[in-house]
Amino acid sequence: MKQRYLGVIPATILAAVLFTPLAVFSEETLSQVDQDHLNDLVKHGQGNVAFLEAFEAGDELSEFDFTADHGVGANIGEGRRFTRFPRADLDGDQEWASHFPKREGGANATSCISCHSAPFANGAGGVAMNVVLDPDHTGDPSQYLERNTTSLFALSIPQRLAEEMSVELYLQRESARGLACSQGATTVALVAKEVKFGTLSLTRINTEPCEVNIDTSQLAGIDADLVVRPFGWKGNHATIRSFTRDAAHNELGLQATELVGAQDGDFDGVIHELSVGDVTALTLYMAALERPVSTVELAEFGLINLTEAQSAEIAAGEHLFTTVGCSSCHVPSMEIANPTFSEPSRVAGYADILFPDGSNPGAHGLGSDTAVTFDMRLDPPNNQVLLDDGGVYYLGALETDAKGKGTARWFSDFKRHDMGPALSDPSDPLGMGASVFMTRSLAGVGSTGPWLHDGRATTLDEAILAHGGEAAASRHAYAAMSEADAARIVTYLESLILFSADTEH
Ligand code: HEC
Numbered sequence: 001m002k003q004r005y006l007g008v009i010p011a012t013i014l015a016a017v018l019f020t021p022l023a024v025f026s027e028e029t030l031s032q033v034d035q036d037h038l039n040d041l042v043k044h045g046q047g048n049v050a051f052l053e054a055f056e057a058g059d060e061l062s063e064f065d066f067t068a069d070h071g072v073g074a075n076i077g078e079g080r081r082f083t084r085f086p087r088a089d090l091d092g093d094q095e096w097a098s099h100f101p102k103r104e105g106g107a108n109a110t111s112c113i114s115c116h117s118a119p120f121a122n123g124a125g126g127v128a129m130n131v132v133l134d135p136d137h138t139g140d141p142s143q144y145l146e147r148n149t150t151s152l153f154a155l156s157i158p159q160r161l162a163e164e165m166s167v168e169l170y171l172q173r174e175s176a177r178g179l180a181c182s183q184g185a186t187t188v189a190l191v192a193k194e195v196k197f198g199t200l201s202l203t204r205i206n207t208e209p210c211e212v213n214i215d216t217s218q219l220a221g222i223d224a225d226l227v228v229r230p231f232g233w234k235g236n237h238a239t240i241r242s243f244t245r246d247a248a249h250n251e252l253g254l255q256a257t258e259l260v261g262a263q264d265g266d267f268d269g270v271i272h273e274l275s276v277g278d279v280t281a282l283t284l285y286m287a288a289l290e291r292p293v294s295t296v297e298l299a300e301f302g303l304i305n306l307t308e309a310q311s312a313e314i315a316a317g318e319h320l321f322t323t324v325g326c327s328s329c330h331v332p333s334m335e336i337a338n339p340t341f342s343e344p345s346r347v348a349g350y351a352d353i354l355f356p357d358g359s360n361p362g363a364h365g366l367g368s369d370t371a372v373t374f375d376m377r378l379d380p381p382n383n384q385v386l387l388d389d390g391g392v393y394y395l396g397a398l399e400t401d402a403k404g405k406g407t408a409r410w411f412s413d414f415k416r417h418d419m420g421p422a423l424s425d426p427s428d429p430l431g432m433g434a435s436v437f438m439t440r441s442l443a444g445v446g447s448t449g450p451w452l453h454d455g456r457a458t459t460l461d462e463a464i465l466a467h468g469g470e471a472a473a474s475r476h477a478y479a480a481m482s483e484a485d486a487a488r489i490v491t492y493l494e495s496l497i498l499f500s501a502d503t504e505h
Pocket residue numbers: 062108109110111112113114115116129130131147148149150151152230231232233234240243244247248251252282286
């Protein structure tokens with residue numbers, strides 16, 4: 001079996017490689033990121049170097065066109081390597097349906113950015129990039145799930161917000177536990193960053209030692225473990241890292257060591273297709289990518305022009321967005337108390353206790369004492385814009401308020417909501433309700449069409465009118481507005497864009 005890891009390269013060969021003109025470099029020269037190397041940098045006070053190296057490596061990994069030598073794709077059967085369509089029918093030895101972990105779809109691409117591409121690399125995807133999933137291997141197209149590609153910018157923001165919200169909720173549960181121990185029973189209404197997550201009812205079932213039964217049936221929009229899971233249309237992944245290794249497996253057919261150990265779960269003859277360091281690098285890259293912006297902000301810094309009339313329409317739309325109830329789910333802004341992103345995370349529920357392959361992350365050098373961290377307000381490398389007065393504006397970094405606190409305009413409450421039958425998936429493999437979705441962030445939404453989980457909405461107006469279920473009141477209020485007011489809301493959403501200084505200038 002081949003391994004991507006090249007091991008020690010004899011100096012003579014290395015010299016030859018180094019003196020080869022860049023253009024001759026072929027795919028095979030991508031070497032795996034060594035987690036131990038990142039750890040060494042952190043241990044020697046070079047944490048920022050570790051971060052920048054990981055970011056660069058993640059950049060390369062996200063755009064790299066992997067080849068069979070790297071183990072891209074999978075042996076799906078019939079001698080084929082890729083499929084856009086789940087193939088539960090190919091269930092022979094080593095074929096699609098026998099891969100482990102169980103495939104949901106694919107393999108269907110050779111790079112991350114072949115889907116995450118609109119309007120530029122790391123963005124969302126058109127409907128041609130929709131992913132088709134059959135997690136339960138029904139083999140029945142009427143049960144398949146269709147998923148539109150989301151954008152990958154500034155993913156530290158949702159993860160840090162979710163981490164801070166979960167910590168708030170854990171503390172509320174623990175103080176309720178104390179109350180239940182002393183009083184016998186209590187009910188606590190859970191609130192994090194002003195978002196309500198329903199109630200927990202705790203009943204003491206033993207006094208010494210105190211044991212408490214916790215009734216989680218009245219929770220709203222969150223799992224019983226109180227871990228806020230901000231990623232995926234369904235809100236079923238807590239971390240960038242866990243989403244990444246699943247995406248690598250399902251979409252690219254690249255099985256990370258932390259997913260399958262030294263096994264060849266997709267029977268393509270290659271093992272160790274992504275190292276622990278590779279997954280760390282991809283995670284830090286997406287975490288530290290430039291944040292979505294607004295045209296209002298770009299105009300303030302003279303990067304674009306907005307007429308007074310345009311600014312007034314956007315401001316009016318922003319106001320209507322709140323009065324019509326959109327902001328009750330798409331919460332326009334939240335504070336991040338500690339804007340330091342850490343990989344691995346230091347928050348319970350957001351760091352792997354065991355990797356999916358059953359191994360201990362520490363055994364692979366992934367531990368919180370050598371975590372690679374960055375300051376979300378200063379360190380994101382992209383979109384540092386040179387201003388006319390010679391100053392630099394960290395447009396790619398997290399916004400701060402007057403007190404230097406991180407302000408995240410992510411437009412989500414990080415809760416799952418029932419969106420009604422019209423938006424329902426045909427099946428419910430996760431068991432959370434087929435019409436239940438995480439409030440999708442509207443950061444950058446003006447640049448990420450088509451919209452909704454399956455990309456059915458070709459305009460923002462359609463996307464809003466498709467809301468139902470818990471969003472029905474707000475949708476009806478929108479539909480009842482004057483045409484001019486409805487257009488103002490759309491204009492406001494269109495002002496929330498993805499922006500890359502590299503691409504635009
Ligand atoms: C074949 C198209 C395709 C490819 C290739 C692809 N993705 Fe995705 N990606 C998607 C789709 C579709 C979603 C939404 C999936 C969902 O929510 O169920 C998504 C969502 C994500 C998310 C979650 C973002 C969020 O805010 O919820 C992350 C992270 C991600 N992808 C990372 C990657 C990485 C890293 C790679 C390469 C290893 C990759 N993707 C390759 C289509 C793709």
